[in-house]
Amino acid sequence: MYAQMVKSTGKGLVARKDMLPEDRAFQDRIDAGEKIEPKDYMPDGYRRNLIRQIGQHAHSEIVGQLPEGNWITRAPTLERKANLLAKVQDEAGHGLYLYCAAETLGVSRDEMTEMLLDGRMKYSSIFNYPTLTWADMGAVGWLVDGAAIMNQVPLQRTSYGPYARAMVRICKEESFHQRQGFHIMMAMVNGTADQKRMAQDALNRFWYPALMMFGPSDKDSVHSAQSMAWRIKMNTNDELRQKFVDETAPQVEYLGLTIPDDDLQWNEDTGHYDFTEPDWAEFFEVISGNGPCNVDRLNARKKAWDDGAWVREAMVVHAEKKAARKQAAE
Amino acid sequence: MSAKEWPLWEVFIRGQHGMSHRHVGSLHAVDAEHAIKNARDVYTRRNEGVSIWVVEAAHIAASAPSEKGPMYDPARDKVYRHPTFYDIPDDAGKM
Numbered sequence: 173m174y175a176q177m178v179k180s181t182g183k184g185l186v187a188r189k190d191m192l193p194e195d196r197a198f199q200d201r202i203d204a205g206e207k208i209e210p211k212d213y214m215p216d217g218y219r220r221n222l223i224r225q226i227g228q229h230a231h232s233e234i235v236g237q238l239p240e241g242n243w244i245t246r247a248p249t250l251e252r253k254a255n256l257l258a259k260v261q262d263e264a265g266h267g268l269y270l271y272c273a274a275e276t277l278g279v280s281r282d283e284m285t286e287m288l289l290d291g292r293m294k295y296s297s298i299f300n301y302p303t304l305t306w307a308d309m310g311a312v313g314w315l316v317d318g319a320a321i322m323n324q325v326p327l328q329r330t331s332y333g334p335y336a337r338a339m340v341r342i343c344k345e346e347s348f349h350q351r352q353g354f355h356i357m358m359a360m361v362n363g364t365a366d367q368k369r370m371a372q373d374a375l376n377r378f379w380y381p382a383l384m385m386f387g388p389s390d391k392d393s394v395h396s397a398q399s400m401a402w403r404i405k406m407n408t409n410d411e412l413r414q415k416f417v418d419e420t421a422p423q424v425e426y427l428g429l430t431i432p433d434d435d436l437q438w439n440e441d442t443g444h445y446d447f448t449e450p451d452w453a454e455f456f457e458v459i460s461g462n463g464p465c466n467v468d469r470l471n472a473r474k475k476a477w478d479d480g481a482w483v484r485e486a487m488v489v490h491a492e493k494k495a496a497r498k499q500a501a502e
Numbered sequence: 503m504s505a506k507e508w509p510l511w512e513v514f515i516r517g518q519h520g521m522s523h524r525h526v527g528s529l530h531a532v533d534a535e536h537a538i539k540n541a542r543d544v545y546t547r548r549n550e551g552v553s554i555w556v557v558e559a560a561h562i563a564a565s566a567p568s569e570k571g572p573m574y575d576p577a578r579d580k581v582y583r584h585p586t587f588y589d590i591p592d593d594a595g596k597m
Contacts, residue, residue: 212567258547265544272528275510281530282507341527345548488506491532 176387185397207333210276223277227284230270231295235469237263239303255352266342273334289474298385300463307360307374313353315382322416326406361427376432380450386413417445510559511537515551523555
């Protein structure tokens with residue numbers, strides 16, 4: 173999802189009989205639905221996995237501002253511009269909530285940023301695709317935020333308290349994102365023939381990347397079992413992907429557009445849509461740095477970090493000077 | 503990357519309905535004034551509050567999770583601290 177392929181740092185799922193007594197007690201708390209709080213005992217693997225997962229989620233929110241930020245100055249109306257600006261501002265806020273949640277686990281904000289910039293931490297593959305037309309703002313809000321919500325709603329019940337609380341805030345704010353995207357798509361499909369073509373083109377380009385957001389197929393998802401036992405992952409990748417297709421297919425039909433998948437059809441027996449899996453070779457290429465925009469995205473983050481360094485330093489120095497002056501006056 | 507990180511602040515917001523300030527999250531800022539400005543941008547984008555408190559996280563003292571038992575268990579068996587413990591006949595009227 174926003175946290176795809178979070179590499180498990182433990183040794184896979186540990187059987188109950190092989191657990192240390194404190195780890196068994198910890199697992200019992202999770203099984204009883206208790207929330208784990210920052211100062212509580214937690215196994216090292218739990219802490220490390222969460223740092224990676226929440227950090228990756230936070231980076232995705234921040235990097236996710238870039239493809240949309242591209243269109244703020246090019247929005248077709250003042251109203252659309254205000255909507256998009258509010259959405260992008262929300263993403264910054266969501267990144268902050270998540271960084272704060274990760275920091276409660278003992279990693280600093282700067283460390284996480286450095287790990288993103290030197291490639292030790294990742295962000296969602298979806299943000300490595302370009303946003304070529306205004307219709308892409310519709311497709312991104314509707315499909316990308318839609319897929320994100322599908323993953324984040326169950327995470328409101330995750331076992332780590334600060335992460336769960338961040339998710340509650342994020343989910344509350346995020347439903348407007350998906351609706352504003354769908355609203356853009358509705359305007360496009362009801363516009364000129366060219367505008368409708370743009371809407372279809374955006375759907376064509378974002379459909380499979382959106383399906384990839386849920387991460388690899390369950391059979392290739394080697395890190396899931398332990399994360400699910402710890403309740404830091406609530407559903408399997410394939411479950412969520414299916415749910416997304418089931419909810420989105422009727423919306424595509426409502427818009428009068430076509431999903432770029434000839435094999436997509438309703439299956440009476442399963443009560444779900446059958447659909448074609450994304451090209452996993454492409455997914456692994458993009459996640460390992462070779463997507464269309466990986467270099468641009470990281471360069472933009474690096475430039476913002478480097479160019480902002482003197483501001484961050486100057487603000488600290490100024491605050492110290494102000495405090496010293498105040499103390500002298502007392 | 504030698505610069506100091508901005509300290510962490512905890513943010514408390516009072517909503518519009520006469521409730522007390524409530525913890526909403528945290529953020530980084532160089533001083534109190536800066537923390538309030540950031541809190542306004544991060545935590546009140548949808549009219550969530552009419553008043554903001556910030557306090558540097560390092561100044562908060564917290565009870566230890568390991569003391570949960572001695573701290574909170576004694577309150578468990580004192581049901582007589584709740585109004586429902588006392589049976590009052592309906593005949594006594596509204597109370």
